[in-house]
Amino acid sequence: MMLVRTLGARLAPLLACLGLLGIWQAAALVLNTDSFPPAMEAIRAIPSILGDKESLINILASLRRMAVGFSLAVAVSIPLGLMMGRSRAVASFFNPLLMVTYPVPKAALMPIIMLWLGVGEIAKILVIFLGVSLPVIYHSFQGAKAVEEKMLWSGAAMGLSAAQRMIRIVLPAALPEILTGCRTGLVLALITMVTSEMIARQSGAGNILFNALDMGQYDTVYAMIIIIGAMGIGLDAMFEKLRSRLVRWSEPGFEIPLSFA
Amino acid sequence: MNARAVTSDVLLGIVPIALLVALWQAIASFGYAPATLLPPPGLVFMRLAQQLLTGTFQQEIGATLFRLFAGFSIAVILGVTVGLAAAASPAVNAVVRPIVRVLAPLPKVALYPALLLLLGFGHESKITLVAADALFPILLSTYYGASMVEQKLIWSAMAAGTPRRQILFKVVLPAAVPSILTGCRIGLVISCIVVFLAEMITSTDGLGHLLVTAARTFQAVDMFVPLITISLLGLILNGLLQGLRSYLLRGFPEV
Numbered sequence: 001m002m003l004v005r006t007l008g009a010r011l012a013p014l015l016a017c018l019g020l021l022g023i024w025q026a027a028a029l030v031l032n033t034d035s036f037p038p039a040m041e042a043i044r045a046i047p048s049i050l051g052d053k054e055s056l057i058n059i060l061a062s063l064r065r066m067a068v069g070f071s072l073a074v075a076v077s078i079p080l081g082l083m084m085g086r087s088r089a090v091a092s093f094f095n096p097l098l099m100v101t102y103p104v105p106k107a108a109l110m111p112i113i114m115l116w117l118g119v120g121e122i123a124k125i126l127v128i129f130l131g132v133s134l135p136v137i138y139h140s141f142q143g144a145k146a147v148e149e150k151m152l153w154s155g156a157a158m159g160l161s162a163a164q165r166m167i168r169i170v171l172p173a174a175l176p177e178i179l180t181g182c183r184t185g186l187v188l189a190l191i192t193m194v195t196s197e198m199i200a201r202q203s204g205a206g207n208i209l210f211n212a213l214d215m216g217q218y219d220t221v222y223a224m225i226i227i228i229g230a231m232g233i234g235l236d237a238m239f240e241k242l243r244s245r246l247v248r249w250s251e252p253g254f255e256i257p258l259s260f261a
Numbered sequence: 262m263n264a265r266a267v268t269s270d271v272l273l274g275i276v277p278i279a280l281l282v283a284l285w286q287a288i289a290s291f292g293y294a295p296a297t298l299l300p301p302p303g304l305v306f307m308r309l310a311q312q313l314l315t316g317t318f319q320q321e322i323g324a325t326l327f328r329l330f331a332g333f334s335i336a337v338i339l340g341v342t343v344g345l346a347a348a349a350s351p352a353v354n355a356v357v358r359p360i361v362r363v364l365a366p367l368p369k370v371a372l373y374p375a376l377l378l379l380l381g382f383g384h385e386s387k388i389t390l391v392a393a394d395a396l397f398p399i400l401l402s403t404y405y406g407a408s409m410v411e412q413k414l415i416w417s418a419m420a421a422g423t424p425r426r427q428i429l430f431k432v433v434l435p436a437a438v439p440s441i442l443t444g445c446r447i448g449l450v451i452s453c454i455v456v457f458l459a460e461m462i463t464s465t466d467g468l469g470h471l472l473v474t475a476a477r478t479f480q481a482v483d484m485f486v487p488l489i490t491i492s493l494l495g496l497i498l499n500g501l502l503q504g505l506r507s508y509l510l511r512g513f514p515e516v
Contacts (some may be wrong), residue, residue, distance in 0.1 A: 004514075013359045013362045013363050016360045016362070016363045019360075036375075051396065062369075092270035093273050093276060095274055096275065096278060099496060103454065103491060104454075104492045105454040105491065106452070106454075107461075108469065108491075109482060115479075116299075142403050168421065189367040191368045191369070194371055195462075198462060210374065211370065212374075213377070221378070224371070228371040229367045229371060231368075232319070233366050236366030254373035
């Protein structure tokens with residue numbers, strides 16, 4: 001019984017993928033227009049994109065930029081967020097600035113940053129950095145704020161210095177919340193990557209996608225959508241694995257369904 | 262928290278913004294950056310004030326706001342309904358959960374070309390994109406909020422004779438409201454970002470389109486104006502949502 005259930009849980013996302021592709025295929029066959037090829041055709045176009053050396057290098061370069069921007073953002077944002085959570089002065093110093101900058105689409109800064117830094121790597125990494133840092137700061141802030149005072153007092157009573165308390169008490173206690181922020185950041189990094197490449201139109205996965213759209217190569221468009229989507233799902237799954245290993249202690253061991261129906 | 266502490270907090274919060282503007286002014290006025298790259302803040306804010314009074318600029322804001330609200334409302338209605346259904350019924354849960362796991366981490370902007378081809382270049386494709394992006398945070402927080410409802414509350418309601426189908430609306434939904442509103446807040450920020458991006462990619466009106474046309478003609482001042490406008494819009498909408506939150510949650514211990 002247990003085995004069947006875990007097997008079912010493993011297979012369910014796969015079934016969902018197949019189901020969605022099936023719906024796509026059926027809808028395309030019913031609509032039957034040029035601009036909406038069936039799923040099979042788009043899937044058939046994938047090997048030719050990934051087999052092409054230039055586009056493969058492009059896609060890998062996109063991933064590298066994303067990785068660099070994401071790690072830099074996480075490295076800066078977590079300490080800042082934790083400090084904001086523990087010190088009221090730091091929080092009220094940075095909070096309004098974050099509120100003002102949060103709704104600004106970071107990829108929309110791309111044209112301005114391009115004016116300053118050119119269309120190179122730095123501009124794109126900077127945009128990804130900006131996009132990822134805000135959710136991570138925000139969630140680290142919320143996580144650090146919710147740490148129980150009692151634990152900090154006991155830590156202080158046992159002779160931990162302020163810095164030690166930060167690393168050994170606040171960081172682990174806020175970790176589940178921080179990782180939620182990182183997960184949002186990961187999705188935002190992908191979005192920012194695609195759009196910044198779409199705006200800069202020089203290289204990368206976003207560039208291939210929108211160039212194909214402009215040139216009317218519809219099967220390439222849909223194949224790139226599948227590739228970028230698969231990147232998102234793959235990265236999310238990897239992150240989820242890491243997350244469940246790091247913060248298994250904070251999750252209930254079983255789920256209780258609501259019973260009233 | 263007394264009034265004095267609040268004022269000092271506000272004052273402290275203004276400092277970095279003021280510093281940023283001062284730095285901007287300094288870079289511009291000491292000639293480190295030519296005005297074509299970084300126009301002085303005074304010029305940008307003057308231009309913003311001037312633009313806000315013109316009819317065409319108001320129309321652009323209107324177009325952006327219309328798409329934002331349409332997409333966001335669809336996301337709220339769908340997200341709350343599906344989230345509640347998934348929390349209440351194991352059958353719905355079994356179907357919805359894997360689909361959400363697949364669709365939630367998908368970068369929706371990548372779907373935009375497909376939406377363009379299917380729905381055309383008008384409002385529909387942009388509204389769909391906004392709705393698709395705002396949907397998942399709202400759906401997930403509704404689901405978590407509703408499944409965290411204390412069983413005691415449901416039992417008490419049942420013991421008090423509430424019909425089973427009303428429990429969903431009288432107990433589960435109100436108890437999940439704080440979580441739903443948190444999801445809405447994230448969804449709102451995402452809607453602001455996405456509507457702007459969609460307008461930047463292809464559009465004939467809206468704030469994003471203003472930015473792109475300014476960028477093509479290297480009008481640095483006009484590039485800053487739509488960015489500041491969307492930031493202000495985000496702040497105002499967030500404030501409205503916060504107001505709604507404190508109104509809806511007036512009985513809750515902690516807001």
